[in-house]
Amino acid sequence: MVAYDVFLADCPARTTLALISDTWSVVVITALGRGPARYGELRAKIGGISNKMLTQTLRRLADNGLVERRELRTAPPGTEYRLTALGRSLLDPVCALSRWAEENTDALLAARPA
Incomplete structure (x- = not known):
């Protein structure tokens, strides 16, 4: 197993941190x-996310092995994530x-200058 050090400028773990620390x-x-959800369910559940951003986020998470995309054989056809x-x-740390x-x-907002 390779030992990574996020304090090093070229450490690949920084890319991992960037992926998992993104708000979306x-x-x-x-x-x-x-639990698993269809695209429309995620879109409805996550306020303020655009279709484009949800699609990009799901793709990025899938490309990095965190999310699985599954085509559903339903009418109309759907996709489940x-x-x-x-x-x-990653769920426990993220939650x-x-x-x-x-x-x-509230504490962070109160700490900001007026």
Whole structure:
């Protein structure tokens, strides 16, 4: 196993951090932590995300092995997304970060200069 050091400028783990710390990635991973969802369900659940951004985020997460995309043989045809085992391993830290943000937003807002 390779030892990575995020303090090094060329460390590949920085790319990983950028992927998983993106706001939309955190929200999508958290949403999929509740179970598989179709694109329209995710779009309805995640307020403020555009179709383009949801598509880009899902593709990026799938390309990196965190999300699985599955074509459904339904009428009309659909697509379902679910977390992979790797994506599920990220769920606890991401949910903890989301909870922290929800619980501490008031304090952060109060700390900002007027």
